[in-house]
Amino acid sequence: MYYLLCLIRSQIVRTSFSGYKRYCIEYIIWHELAHLIVPHHNRAFYALQTRLMPDWERWQQRLAEWPV
Helix, strand or coil: CCEEEEEECCEEEEEECCCCCHHHHHHHHHHHHHHHHCCCCCHHHHHHHHHHCCCHHHHHHHHHHCCC
């Protein structure tokens, strides 16, 4: 079982990757890495996420549809 631990402003986000497809895991990792630079979901965050993973919206949609 894999876990992503991310410390952002004293908050720990723990995500279990058990049962996720690889593309979902990659999206989650890029999303959380972007939070290390821009902590909130704002225009700057989504611009950075687009630079890191240009098709992130497609992967976000697939993740939302994936039953876990």
